Amino acid sequence: MLQELSITNFAIIEKLNLSLDQGLTVLTGETGAGKSIIIDAIQLLCGGRGSSEFVRHGEKKAELEGLFLLEDEHHPCYDQAKKVGIDIEDAQIVLRREISANGKSVCRVNGKLVTIAIMREIGTSLVDIHGQHEHQELMNAASHIRLLDQFGDDEIAQAKDNYLQIYKQYDETLKKIKQLSENEQQMAHRLDLIQFQLNEIQNANISLNEDDQLLEEKKRLMNFEKLFESVQIGYDALRSEGKGLDWVGLVMNQLETAAELDSEEYGSLLESVSNCFYLLEDVAHQLNHALEGLEFDPERLNFIESRLNEINQLKRKYGSSIEEIMEYAATIEEEIETLTNRESHIENLNRTLKSLRQDLFLEAKQLSELRKKWATKLTEAIHHELQQLYMDKTVFEVRFVVSATDLDEKRDPFQKDGVDILEFYISTNPGEPLKPLSKVASGGELSRMMLALKTIFSKHQGITSIIFDEVDTGVSGRVAQAIGEKIYQISIHSQVLCISHLPQVAALADSHLFISKTINEGRTTSSVDYLQAGDQIKEIARMISGVEMTDLTKQHAKELLQLASTMKQI
Known part of the structure; x- marks a missing residue:
């Protein structure tokens, strides 16, 4: 609201x-x-x-x-x-x-x-x-089928959903057949293009996360001097004479002596320092091994630059990541197979389409029959509302211009909403022919007609x-x-x-x-x-009498409000 x-x-x-x-x-x-x-x-x-x-x-x-x-x-x-x-x-x-x-x-x-x-x-x-x-929605003939479906509620909704599931497969199959049946020259050009693209991707021989690994290696090579210096200083700080390990070793030796004299007080401290000493010794060994393996290779850096450039070229063409490039390659590989064996694929698709058409025709007939059943109920409901609006001579009809029962299985009239084409028709005067609701002149009768429809459809819209x-x-x-x-x-x-x-x-x-x-x-x-109540009585009295307001019009206004209150409670 x-x-x-x-x-x-x-x-x-x-x-x-x-x-x-x-x-x-x-x-x-x-x-x-x-x-x-x-x-x-x-x-x-x-x-x-x-x-x-x-x-x-x-x-x-x-x-x-x-x-x-x-x-x-x-x-x-x-x-x-x-x-x-x-x-x-x-x-x-x-x-x-x-x-x-x-x-x-x-x-x-x-x-x-x-x-x-x-x-x-x-x-x-x-x-x-x-x-x-x-006129808006109710005066738009294209919306009438949707309004009838809403009136039919769950029963039509289920039938429509069953139809729609098959229709989506049918429509997709039709599109595939159309694509494969296009101009042969266009197909040949398309095949050449995607074959070239697939060859380019396959020849690159890329692997997942390769670009991330190369970037990490490039970073190390470009910062070789700083990396070597940091590792060397770290190693020297631990292994050089009078540096870290020597001092930690001295602490360990002194705690060994203290622990011999008072193991309860210094035994745990000796154990902690000893663990640290051997851990640091292991770190020093690993740093030394790393120093021996550190070697600047300018050729390797050039190769990495070249490889990253090749991968970036593929990204610009086929996807923002290596994963997307590989997915694209898989897609066009499948398309190449389809285009290469185009005739057999078209034949298979036509067989699928024929089967789907038969199923879709049956679902369309079921949907059409339900719509006709609910159209009868809607007609009765509209006539009931019109009687209450003193239009008991008015005739309303849901007219099916096309329905599934009028078709055969060889035609393809299928649309998203089914095959039915319908429109609301009315005749407001006895002896006059039914005419489309969208062409009825506006006025008092049209207002009542619209209210009758609104009364019913407001529950469903x-x-x-x-x-x-x-x-x-x-x-x-x-x-x-x-x-x-x-x-x-x-x-x-x-x-x-x-x-x-x-x-x-x-x-x-x-x-x-x-x-x-x-x-x-x-x-x-x-x-x-x-x-409020008092002012509302005055306003309704004004609406009854115009400019001059009398006690009689005020009394009439009160009676209208009382009648309205009674009607609301029914």
Whole structure:
């Protein structure tokens, strides 16, 4: 849900901070007070198209920020954020957008700079804005198959997963066949190139960690004089006359005498010194051996330089490490074998493809049959919702343009979502033919149609917040009451923000925000008030009567609130 919204220097809004709750939040106020401006701000925050016109006159930039809480640990936002390296902690995501007076935008998600496209991808999974003239997802025919799959829940999800597993193998096999069936001249050029690369790697005869070992040896040779001097001084300090070992030996001899006189007091000390003496003597022996073996070999250094240069050349071409170079060599060796025996590989792949096609066709038929079953259930659910919205004459249909049952095994219509092509059709008047939902004119009937769909799909879409911008325009009376009840039902499953001019809708609000504008020192500013019980009655009475408010309209407002409260408890 959208928990906090901050708007600064946006249109006629100078500074506005909103704390929003779950359930239904209704925004009311006079026309032009700034209700839709708040929705515009949310839309821009979620990646909508912005311009310098949104910046408050005389200011350098407009600033928008929203804090969203992700209550579902499987929310698509997690995957979307992970793709672009954004961390989500404590199930919170913050969207921030700045629009400067010159029209430039700066977008951030959880503090990280992102493009408008990334912000839009994340934003649209958080908020769904539906206005009187905006069709959005439900009006997009391409999204209908996904909505039906969501309605079918686990049953369709399992069938789709079974299909998808085979489809991935099928698609990969098709790509391999296409690659091997390309122009013969291109294949010959490719074979020559990778054969040359493999020969170059094999002739180098590299081994794992060889470069690290050579670098260590190079370091020793380049610092030979300093190394020799250090070892020689260390050896002399131990073995030269009157140096370390002589003095430690003297201590040992004296402790031997002391231990003979008092072994209890000096025996352990003698043992410790004796151990040190023999350890140091062994170190001196090893240092002497090292000195004998130290020899500067300029030819060896030249060889190491040359070998490291050869390895670095291979790294520039085939990988950043010897391990990557060897992995690349193994990959192209396999490719060489495939290209050399291209015809037999194509034949094997075609046999595999034929088997996969048969399996995929069976899975596609199963998926198609399940979709048709759930399409019937969806049709029934839609008709039930439409009856409650006084559209009992409206006919809804999920029409399959193409399905697996219409195909034979020789065709290849397989796509990631199956073979089905479907679209939602409706007829709002008796005797009129069914038409695609995407082509139905907007208006009161369309608003009710959309609400019926939203009531059902809000349980399945996973959208954090749904915004209705005056979707109740053009209706009144019992239809207005029905629309209000539908919007409230949607708010049970998703946070809903609704701009409305209908008192029946406002009465159902869990939170009621009143938007007004004032003029101060010649500047217009919008402000928001959270209405409590008494003020809410006055605002609903204003919505009923207009300018003049009477005791009768106040009484009517109270009755609406009481009816709304009763409806919520059912």
